[in-house]
Amino acid sequence: MKSWKTNLLAVPVLLWIGILVGVPMLLVVAISFLSRGHLGNIVYQFTLDNYRKVFDPIYLRVFWNSLRLALLTGLITLCIGYPVAYITSNLTPRGRALALGLIMLPFWISSLLRTYGWMILLGNAGLINNVLMALGIISRPLPMMYKFGTSLVGTAYMLLPFMIVAVFNSVDKLDRSLLEASYDLGAGRWQTFFHITIPLTLPGIVGGFTLVFIPALGLYFVSDLLGGGNTVFLGNLIHTLATRGRNRPLAAAFSLGMVALALMVLFVYWKVTKDKTGEGLLQ
Amino acid sequence: MKQPLLALVKLNKYYGDVHVLKDISFTINEGEFLTLLGPSGCGKTTLLRCIAGLERIQSGDILLNGTSIKDLAPNKRNVNTVFQNYALFPHLNVYDNIAYGPRMKRSLSEAELRNRVGQVLELVQMSGYEKRMPHQLSGGQRQRIAIARALINEPAILLLDEPLGALDLKLRKHMQTELSRLQRKTGTTFVYVTHDQEEALNMSDRIVVIDQGRIQQLGSPREIYSNPANLFVTSFIGDRNIFPVTVLEIGEEHSKVRVGENVVQVRHSHAGRAALQVGEEAVLAILMDKMIVSCAPVENALRGEVLSIHYAGSQIRIEVRVADRILTVVEYQKIDCECQTGDTVYISWEESGALLLPQEPGWEERGL
Numbered sequence: 001m002k003s004w005k006t007n008l009l010a011v012p013v014l015l016w017i018g019i020l021v022g023v024p025m026l027l028v029v030a031i032s033f034l035s036r037g038h039l040g041n042i043v044y045q046f047t048l049d050n051y052r053k054v055f056d057p058i059y060l061r062v063f064w065n066s067l068r069l070a071l072l073t074g075l076i077t078l079c080i081g082y083p084v085a086y087i088t089s090n091l092t093p094r095g096r097a098l099a100l101g102l103i104m105l106p107f108w109i110s111s112l113l114r115t116y117g118w119m120i121l122l123g124n125a126g127l128i129n130n131v132l133m134a135l136g137i138i139s140r141p142l143p144m145m146y147k148f149g150t151s152l153v154g155t156a157y158m159l160l161p162f163m164i165v166a167v168f169n170s171v172d173k174l175d176r177s178l179l180e181a182s183y184d185l186g187a188g189r190w191q192t193f194f195h196i197t198i199p200l201t202l203p204g205i206v207g208g209f210t211l212v213f214i215p216a217l218g219l220y221f222v223s224d225l226l227g228g229g230n231t232v233f234l235g236n237l238i239h240t241l242a243t244r245g246r247n248r249p250l251a252a253a254f255s256l257g258m259v260a261l262a263l264m265v266l267f268v269y270w271k272v273t274k275d276k277t278g279e280g281l282l283q
Numbered sequence: 284m285k286q287p288l289l290a291l292v293k294l295n296k297y298y299g300d301v302h303v304l305k306d307i308s309f310t311i312n313e314g315e316f317l318t319l320l321g322p323s324g325c326g327k328t329t330l331l332r333c334i335a336g337l338e339r340i341q342s343g344d345i346l347l348n349g350t351s352i353k354d355l356a357p358n359k360r361n362v363n364t365v366f367q368n369y370a371l372f373p374h375l376n377v378y379d380n381i382a383y384g385p386r387m388k389r390s391l392s393e394a395e396l397r398n399r400v401g402q403v404l405e406l407v408q409m410s411g412y413e414k415r416m417p418h419q420l421s422g423g424q425r426q427r428i429a430i431a432r433a434l435i436n437e438p439a440i441l442l443l444d445e446p447l448g449a450l451d452l453k454l455r456k457h458m459q460t461e462l463s464r465l466q467r468k469t470g471t472t473f474v475y476v477t478h479d480q481e482e483a484l485n486m487s488d489r490i491v492v493i494d495q496g497r498i499q500q501l502g503s504p505r506e507i508y509s510n511p512a513n514l515f516v517t518s519f520i521g522d523r524n525i526f527p528v529t530v531l532e533i534g535e536e537h538s539k540v541r542v543g544e545n546v547v548q549v550r551h552s553h554a555g556r557a558a559l560q561v562g563e564e565a566v567l568a569i570l571m572d573k574m575i576v577s578c579a580p581v582e583n584a585l586r587g588e589v590l591s592i593h594y595a596g597s598q599i600r601i602e603v604r605v606a607d608r609i610l611t612v613v614e615y616q617k618i619d620c621e622c623q624t625g626d627t628v629y630i631s632w633e634e635s636g637a638l639l640l641p642q643e644p645g646w647e648e649r650g651l
Contacts (some may be wrong), residue, residue, distance in 0.1 A: 063369035180337050183357040185384035186436065195387070272589045 032252035040246025050253035059237075063257065064232040069152060069223070070216035070261075074209045076156040082161035088164070089172040100168070102197045103161050110156055115225045118154050119145065122226075146228030154222040160213055163208040166197075170204025171197075194263060197269045214262045234258050286349055288472055289334070289440060290311040294343035296329060296496075301327050305496045307343070311440070311474065316466050318475045318483040321493035322519065327476045330366075330493070331442050334474065335364045347439060359385075363433035364442040368449065369425045371417040375405075377428055378413040384436040391397060403431040406465065423454050430462075443475045447482065459485055462573060480520045492516050512554060514566060514643050523568045524610040527642065530565050540567060543606025545585045551639040557634055558641035565642045571613040573636025576601060576628045578622060584629040585610075589622050602604055603630060 032050055035043040053059060088099045106114060121127050126139040133136045145149060172195065182192040198205075220235030229236060234254060241251035287310035294302035303326045308320040311317050321325040324363070334345060336357035339381060345353045351361050363384070371380050381400045385391040391399060394565060404410045405428035417425060426446060433441055447455045463486050466473050477483055483490050484504040486615075492499040492507060492515075500512040510515040518525055532539035537548045538559060551559060559565055587605035601612045601622070622628050 152419040175368075175370070177366055177368060178372060180357070181364070181366055181372070182383070183366045183385075183430065184335055184337070185387060186358045187383070187387035188356075188358055191387050195370060195383075200372075 008058040017041075026254045028255055030248050032256055034249045037247050040248075041257040042248060047249075050250045051156075053250060054253050054257050058252075062234055062237050063261070064231050065148075065231050066217050066258075069148075069155060069233060070213045072089030072152055073156045073159060073216040074213045075213050076152070077160045077163035078167075078205065078209060080156075080204070081160055082167050085167035085171050085204075089168055096281050100165075101162050106161065112221060114158070115154055115222055118157070118226055120148060145226065146230050148227065148231045151223040151227035151231065151233070155216050155219050158219060158222060162211040162215075166173075167201065167204045170201040170207070173204065174200055206269050206272045210265050212229050213265050217258050217261060234261075242279050285312075287311060287409060288315075288348065289474075290344075290346040290349075291334075292297075292344040292346065294333065294345065296333060296338065296340050298620050300622070303496050304333070307496075307498060307603075308502055309491060309498065311472060313316050313472055314470050314477065316463070316473045316486055316488045318477060318487040318490045318492050319497075320477060320480065320483040320492055320520075323478055324537075325493045326496040327493050328444055331364070331444055331474065331476050334440070334530060335362055336360045336377050337364075346568075354467075361438055362442055363436050363438045363447050364444060365426075365429045365433050367444045367446065369417075369429040371428060371432070372427055373417055375417075376413065377409070377415050377417070377420075380417065380428060381431065381432045381435055386516065386631055388436075399435055399596050400431075401620055403435045406468070407431045408500045410542045411541075415461075417545070422450050423458065426450065426458065430465065434471065436467075438471065443473060445478070446475055446596045447477075455482075468587075472527065483500060484520075487526050494519070508614040510552060511568070512552070513640065513644040514568075514640055517566075517568045517638065522571045524563060524571060524574070524608075525566060525568045526610070527564050528610045528639070529560050530559055530563055530639075533559050538565075539640065540565065542567070542585055545605070547583050547585065548639045549639045555639070555641045559639070564642045566577075566642055568640060569610075569632050570636040571611050572598075572615065573633040573635070574610075574614075576603070576612055576614065576622065577631065578626070579629070580633050584631040586627065586629055589624050591624060592622070603628060605630065 006016045011091070031042060032044055033048070035045045035047045083111070087101075088096055091099060119126070119136070122144040123129070125144065126144075128144070129138070129141040133141065135246045147208055178196055178200070182196045183189075183198065187195065217233075217240075218235040220233065220239045223229075223231070223233050223236055224239075227233075234257070238254045241247045242256065245251070289311040290561070291307050291309055291378050294304055294307040295302070295393065299363075307330060319330060322329045323568070329338060331338050336352070336355060336359075340353060343353075344351050349360065373382065375383065378400055381403060382396050400413070401410070403590070404412065407430055409424065409427050409431065412420070412428075420428065430441075434498055437637040443462075447458050447540045450458060459482060459572050460573045462473075462475075466486075475483075475486065483509075487504055489501065489503055490507050492640050500507055502510075507516060508521055511520060514525075517523060528540040528542050528543070530538060531546065532541055533551075533556070536550060540547060581587075585605045586612065590602040590604050590609065592602075593600040597615060599614045601614065603610050603612060610630065
């Protein structure tokens with residue numbers, strides 16, 4: 001009885017989320033089963049054609065590109081973000097506030113502008129090429145733009161702060177006396193890192209990975225600007241289909257494919273943080 | 284003479300400008316139960332961490348079996364610690380927690396390891412708990428596992444940092460007996476940190492009393508209890524009435540002092556005798572439970588007026604005003620006279636329960 005009344009408080013929030021997330025989501029599901037008219041309008045006729053196209057080998061390649069990009073982004077941000085988070089959490093309170101502030105600072109500038117920044121840096125007439133040529137290290141510009149790697153660098157850069165913050169939260173909660181106990185029992189620094197620190201900060205690692213992986217699937221403007229559309233990712237494909245391609249039903253079907261990929265990662269996250277290890281890990 | 288197991292030589296430790304350990308020197312013998320006793324913030328835990336290698340010392344040396352270990356990392360020292368909060372690894376079960384040390388050092392095969400874990404679990408009476416996770420254990424059980432995890436490494440010295448602090452009173456008493464038993468059975472040298480005088484007096488072979496980073500006294504529980512070296516130890520250990528008196532006469536063993544209108548003879552501390560001066564103030568400390576209340580005048584007693592009487596189970600506490608001081612007398616069983624509030628009584632004491640110490644400036648302000 002009491003819990004029913006307590007739950008009542010959540011109703012406004014649920015309504016809000018329901019209207020802003022649930023209804024559009026249902027619309028996407030509905031549209032994905034409809035047909036496209038000659039002029040690109042939606043025709044109210046049930047079809048599974050869109051899903052047939054999604055599983056077409058040509059399009060599966062797009063899924064693979066996106067999966068690869070998101071996985072590599074997660075890996076790169078983890079390799080850079082973990083040490084940064086670890087060092088930050090060991091700073092003095094002042095140093096840590098400053099470091100976290102600096103990590104968050106880029107969010108004050110539009111991500112589109114920051115992507116243009118990368119173009120200025122990496123372009124054929126960009127900063128890096130100019131400096132290297134002026135120093136006589138190279139004689140002609142290194143082509144660094146419009147590659148898979150360029151999209152990867154841009155996406156990883158854009159999402160790195162999420163990884164740092166997620167890992168920071170769990171590294172910060174790590175009881176330092178456990179590390180002392182490990183040294184005391186005869187373990188060296190690396191042994192302690194792999195047997196104590198990593199397992200105990202696993203929720204942060206997986207959480208950060210999830211926070212980075214899911215947006216990496218859909219950050220289409222980064223791969224548009226830096227990748228030049230040479231490698232087609234899910235985000236770009238959906239964007240093109242929904243706008244210039246005038247095929248919103250197919251765009252909706254691909255969107256749901258992307259949702260499915262994201263759900264897979266969320267499932268792993270749920271498994272790791274909820275299963276076996278129990279409260280000890282999360283506390 | 285036999286070489287001591289551990290020798291601390293003029294050890295000094297600073298945190299920034301704060302001098303936390305000052306010229307600490309003493310030795311520990313093999314198989315000994317030694318307690319570092321002092322109020323919180325006195326440096327006892329820091330000293331323990333210096334021995335473990337978790338803190339670096341700025342000067343002095345630490346010798347284990349005659350070899351300096353002060354520059355060795357904690358994992359290279361043959362000592363193990365039982366931490367105050369136990370510090371069991373939450374993601375490992377009891378078996379893996381205990382096996383952690385030997386596994387990291389690769390000192391045992393898995394078969395030998397299984398054997399040893401079984402042995403230490405039996406030692407701490409926790410057989411059958413191998414598969415439990417730390418969060419499934421009670422405080423006392425975690426405590427036992429933490430001890431087993433340290434003992435499996437067969438350390439030369441086991442360091443215990445207030446291990447009973449988080450347990451309730453009943454369990455604490457039980458674990459005291461348990462720790463003594465473990466220490467005797469394994470023959471391991473224990474260095475035990477506590478702020479609880481009862482724990483220290485109960486379990487230790489020797490006690491090091493520390494205050495403000497300095498050793499105040501080192502001795503057996505009996506020595507420290509009945510012959511405290513200075514005012515700090517006097518006030519920190521044992522329940523005593525401590526009050527200033529005027530010295531009238533200084534003898535070989537005893538001195539004559541005045542309290543208000545009373546003149547009494549008391550034993551003085553060996554070290555303190557030189558500092559006593561006729562006509563100057565000194566401090567008299569009498570154990571509350573060694574005092575005797577009488578209704579009729581007796582020799583060598585303080586005359587006073589009963590302020591209140593409290594019956595507290597097996598003991599009776601009587602507050603008596605003597606001169607401008609209020610003294611507390613603790614009597615067990617029956618008292619010599621059935622005194623009432625307002626009565627005039629005479630307080631005497633067992634000779635061994637009283638001690639005359641030189642006055643130290645500022646001690647009363649510390650409120651110990």
